[in-house]
Amino acid sequence: MITMRPLDFLEKNRVLITGGTGSLGKKLTRIILDHTATTVVVIYSRDEYKQFEMELSFTPAQRQRLRFFLGDVRDGDRLRRALDGVRFIIHASALKQVPAAEYNPFEFVKTNILGAQNVIDAAIDSDVTHVVALSTDKAANPINLYGATKLCSDKLFVSGNSYSGRRPTRFSVVRYGNVVGSRGSVIPFFLARRREGVLPITDPRMTRFWITLEQGAALVLNALQDMKGGELWVPKIPSMRITDLARVIGPECQTPVVGIRPGEKLHEVMIPVDDGRQTIEFNTHFIIRPAFPWWGENWHMEKGGRPCPDGFYYGSDNNTDWLDDARLARMIADLDLPEAQAWAKERGI
Ligand SMILES: NC(=O)c1ccc[n+]([C@@H]2O[C@H](COP(=O)([O-])OP(=O)(O)OC[C@H]3O[C@@H](n4cnc5c(N)ncnc54)[C@H](OP(=O)(O)O)[C@@H]3O)[C@@H](O)[C@H]2O)c1
Numbered sequence: 001m002i003t004m005r006p007l008d009f010l011e012k013n014r015v016l017i018t019g020g021t022g023s024l025g026k027k028l029t030r031i032i033l034d035h036t037a038t039t040v041v042v043i044y045s046r047d048e049y050k051q052f053e054m055e056l057s058f059t060p061a062q063r064q065r066l067r068f069f070l071g072d073v074r075d076g077d078r079l080r081r082a083l084d085g086v087r088f089i090i091h092a093s094a095l096k097q098v099p100a101a102e103y104n105p106f107e108f109v110k111t112n113i114l115g116a117q118n119v120i121d122a123a124i125d126s127d128v129t130h131v132v133a134l135s136t137d138k139a140a141n142p143i144n145l146y147g148a149t150k151l152c153s154d155k156l157f158v159s160g161n162s163y164s165g166r167r168p169t170r171f172s173v174v175r176y177g178n179v180v181g182s183r184g185s186v187i188p189f190f191l192a193r194r195r196e197g198v199l200p201i202t203d204p205r206m207t208r209f210w211i212t213l214e215q216g217a218a219l220v221l222n223a224l225q226d227m228k229g230g231e232l233w234v235p236k237i238p239s240m241r242i243t244d245l246a247r248v249i250g251p252e253c254q255t256p257v258v259g260i261r262p263g264e265k266l267h268e269v270m271i272p273v274d275d276g277r278q279t280i281e282f283n284t285h286f287i288i289r290p291a292f293p294w295w296g297e298n299w300h301m302e303k304g305g306r307p308c309p310d311g312f313y314y315g316s317d318n319n320t321d322w323l324d325d326a327r328l329a330r331m332i333a334d335l336d337l338p339e340a341q342a343w344a345k346e347r348g349i
Helices: 023-035 048-056 076-082 098-103 105-125 145-163 186-196 213-226 242-249 325-333 338-346
Strands: 014-018 040-045 066-070 088-091 130-136 170-176 207-209 232-235 239-241 269-271 279-281 285-288
Touching: 014 023, 023 040, 023 213, 040 048, 040 076, 048 066, 066 076, 076 105, 088 105, 088 213, 098 105, 098 145, 105 130, 105 145, 130 145, 130 213, 145 170, 170 213, 186 242, 186 338, 213 232, 239 242, 242 325, 269 285, 325 338
Parallel strands: 014 040, 014 088, 040 066, 088 130, 130 170, 170 232
Antiparallel strands: 207 239, 232 285, 279 285
């Protein structure tokens, strides 16, 4: 179980969050402002209205420690300006809708790949020390363009450590899968459709990991604190079967099988088998080591890690931690969604 640790390491420092107005960016900003006294958070994104709304959601005292930069990650000069005095970057901006990527592929290349390289170059030029970039399960053995652009981004950040030379900048990557309860994801969809008595199932064999936004944010902050540079962090989280989820949410509902959608996988993959050889296991997470000779064999041993067995692979189908009906019901009831609260109340949870 990933938990938040004290954020003392961020005191008296500036943290820039690209995509700071997105769901992860807003959650991270709130955590950082709530758990530090002096840290300044710089938001870097394109839409002024999202920034305006975000600013209003903080207290006047917290707003003193917030800066809003309008900017595009495609614009390296603007990034350099925003990075003045910044020591930590969390790179969370991305285009991420799978169908939109298929229809507008080069827009995804520009934001997710060229934007990543701009962040890397600007971070090195500005003597930023720690950069954590967000990845996704879709980047592991990608089958759609969104995943392919995020895989390129991951590789750029890992290799960024070679670019930084004698500069202090280090880059690491955090990877996780769909955040439960996020817009367009299966839980809000089932909670809305249960009243019609039908919960469409794409494939009865389908499995998914369960990660909350809070856990994702905690992993990012832990990585920012502990990173060596070049490694890719993957949380240990439970899995669920889609058929179990449907039964728990709407036991009285019909569950017609409608078929898997284009660009969708049967199981979420976080660590493909070919990365398993490079993977180190810790109590709460895995780390995929880079193949750099300088990275060293002993770092993970000193931190309490152990190499994974030959043939290791981490997907939502071969997990050792599965959510049974009782845990699923408890975790749905804990979601910060009005429909989930209504569902839990009806069931007396
Ligand atoms: N949500 C998930 O389930 C999930 C799962 C795994 C990984 N991830 C990864 O986690 C990261 C954060 O995801 P999220 O859910 O927080 O995304 P989100 O809610 O869609 O937010 C995306 C953010 O990026 C900004 N942005 C988009 N294009 C930009 C550009 N060209 N330049 C600057 N900013 C730009 C957006 O603001 P503007 O539009 O105003 O610029 C927004 O602030 C992404 O890298 C994503 O791939 C997400």
